[in-house]
Amino acid sequence: MSTPVTAAILVIGDEILSGRTKDKNIGTIADVLMAMGIDLREVRIVPDVEEEIVAAANALRRRYTYLFTTGGIGPTHDDITADSIAKAFGVGISERPDAIAMLLERIKPEDLNEARRRMARIPDGADLIRNDVSKAPGFMLDNVVVMAGVPAIMQNMLDNVAPRLAGGTRMVSRSIDAAGLPEGAYAAGLGALAKAHAEVSIGSYPSFSPDGFRNQIVVRGRDEARVAAAAAAVETLLADLRGDAVPV
Amino acid sequence: MSTPVTAAILVIGDEILSGRTKDKNIGTIADVLMAMGIDLREVRIVPDVEEEIVAAANALRRRYTYLFTTGGIGPTHDDITADSIAKAFGVGISERPDAIAMLLERIKPEDLNEARRRMARIPDGADLIRNDVSKAPGFMLDNVVVMAGVPAIMQNMLDNVAPRLAGGTRMVSRSIDAAGLPEGAYAAGLGALAKAHAEVSIGSYPSFSPDGFRNQIVVRGRDEARVAAAAAAVETLLADLRGDAVPV
Incomplete structure (x- = not known):
């Protein structure tokens, strides 16, 4: 690298x-x-x-x-x-x-x-x-x-x-909408995922609007395949928490 | 003080x-x-x-x-x-x-x-x-x-x-519109004023709009009388540069 x-x-x-x-x-x-x-x-x-x-x-x-x-x-x-x-x-x-x-x-x-x-x-x-x-x-x-x-x-x-300027390797970023889930519901699971996918950076970003909180989870890294794998794991986690059978 | x-x-x-x-x-x-x-x-x-x-x-x-x-x-x-x-x-x-x-x-x-x-x-x-x-x-x-x-x-x-929190003495601020004058026209005079009024802070802030540059000169300090005196000196300087007889 x-x-x-x-x-x-x-x-x-x-x-x-x-x-x-x-x-x-x-x-x-x-x-x-x-x-x-x-x-x-x-x-x-x-x-x-x-x-x-x-x-x-x-x-x-x-x-x-x-x-x-x-x-x-x-x-x-x-x-x-x-x-x-x-x-x-x-x-x-x-x-x-x-x-x-x-x-x-x-x-x-x-x-x-x-x-x-x-x-x-x-x-x-x-x-x-x-x-x-x-x-x-x-x-x-x-x-x-x-x-x-x-x-x-x-x-x-x-x-x-x-x-x-000498550019680096472009960062790849995937944003996953945690719609319907508060941060406190997925924090433990997301923390475990962050440890398991240490080669990427995983952040959770709440924002506040008149409609309430809306949380985005952002996965970033330089390796597209690793970012995709971590993002898929995040989507599975959120789907499990929502009780869905299939990630949406 | x-x-x-x-x-x-x-x-x-x-x-x-x-x-x-x-x-x-x-x-x-x-x-x-x-x-x-x-x-x-x-x-x-x-x-x-x-x-x-x-x-x-x-x-x-x-x-x-x-x-x-x-x-x-x-x-x-x-x-x-x-x-x-x-x-x-x-x-x-x-x-x-x-x-x-x-x-x-x-x-x-x-x-x-x-x-x-x-x-x-x-x-x-x-x-x-x-x-x-x-x-x-x-x-x-x-x-x-x-x-x-x-x-x-x-x-x-x-x-x-x-x-x-313990508040300090409130800063007093006076903003003077240098309308019609580019920074380069008043920079030397303003620099001299800043030295003469060292107890206040004098800044020149250009901004760019579709109508062109519009410069604001801001005088700040804790002593209202000193800020007023410095602001008056700035207005006199700008008026002199514009060729006005009386500050506007």
């Missing part, structure tokens, strides 16, 4: 922690990584404080195959992500002509003031990531992918960087 | 990391903490893996006034939050009669099987948190508040535990 490709996300921004902005990027990145077969293992949200960003970036980039950051790459004083990532790697940072060229696709030369030029400050050794929405680029340095916080821009950068 | 009351959130659950479930709890908790004057400083999302939960819980509970966890307190084998928190504190865990009594408000005695009894396993020394939605309680152990992951239940537990 090949080594799994893993990832973490670091969301940078006071506006998320204050509740002012509700994050939408974590879910988007999680979906894209899942589709690529990359395991998202951890997420952190930190404020616009250099030492917090540096500490989290170093912890996460060393532990996982990839680290994706969102937020803090605009032109204002609170946009300190690029400088923080340079500091985390111990490399220099300077204004890059190719980044300036990208900015000039949207900004008139006479409007390219000092603040806007900040968006062309890129850590040494990084590759730029195109931004087709507002032009100011993201960048990838070693295994760290630095993207904007505005969701439309983040998504575009993620699309543009995805072909450069 | 009083010491700030701080907090972190630890979201526990494979389903968030896989993208299958989109977290709604972080934003809800952030709003409630902001209203109470408690500073949310960090968020982490970790999988249903005991050592990950223990490590994150210990890092965060030691660093902040409060730690709020969501997820992993149901009856199935992947619900390991209560045991992980007990382990993080190095205390025992056992079935509690008062928690069983709460379960029996909803579950018939003959349906109280071993799996459901798991929801009454509470670390030694913890206080229960009522759950008016589905009855299985959360708990508070020292400075750690352990809640369900299902948003309707989490909100109810948060409401029920809030009166036990």
Whole structure:
């Protein structure tokens, strides 16, 4: 079995922690990584404080195959992500002509003031990531992918960087509706199944709606046959508990 | 000035990391903490893996006034939050009669099987948190508040535990619409203002809509007069940049 490709996300921004902005990027990145077969293992949200960003970036980039950051790459004083990532790697940072060229696709030369030029400050050794929405680029340095916080821009950068990433083996997932059964009725049986099928991951996810609880059991793994076998065992368990003769 | 009351959130659950479930709890908790004057400083999302939960819980509970966890307190084998928190504190865990009594408000005695009894396993020394939605309680152990992951239940537990928390001084926030001005136009002036008004926090938050970018500048702090002074300075800056004679 090949080594799994893993990832973490670091969301940078006071506006998320204050509740002012509700994050939408974590879910988007999680979906894209899942589709690529990359395991998202951890997420952190930190404020616009250099030492917090540096500490989290170093912890996460060393532990996982990839680290994706969102937020803090605009032109204002609170946009300190690029400088923080340079500091985390111990490399220099300077204004890059190719980044300036990208900015000039949207900004008139006479409007390219000092603040806007900040968006062309890129850590040494990084590759730029195109931004087709507002032009100011993201960048990838070693295994760290630095993207904007505005969701439309983040998504575009993620699309543009995805072909450069090594995907893992895609995860196969089967979802089984435990309709009519509360979690407490199948928990013991499901626990035994999880032990018997240790090579896959089995989770039980209740959700609450005006109609009451509705539980989904999700079987995930990299080997399609093993996932199918475990899912069949779950269906048999649920059918037995419902008193059905045949799984539905 | 009083010491700030701080907090972190630890979201526990494979389903968030896989993208299958989109977290709604972080934003809800952030709003409630902001209203109470408690500073949310960090968020982490970790999988249903005991050592990950223990490590994150210990890092965060030691660093902040409060730690709020969501997820992993149901009856199935992947619900390991209560045991992980007990382990993080190095205390025992056992079935509690008062928690069983709460379960029996909803579950018939003959349906109280071993799996459901798991929801009454509470670390030694913890206080229960009522759950008016589905009855299985959360708990508070020292400075750690352990809640369900299902948003309707989490909100109810948060409401029920809030009166036990020491609120800080409420943050005062003023939002100024930078309508008509791109970030790059005011970034230098805003950076200077942020230095001059270091006792407040000034952020610039672009958002993208079909009509284009719309930037909001947010001034936050604990002292209303200082926030008002900084906000007035921001309005003067924007008015000057727009060429207006009088701030609007």
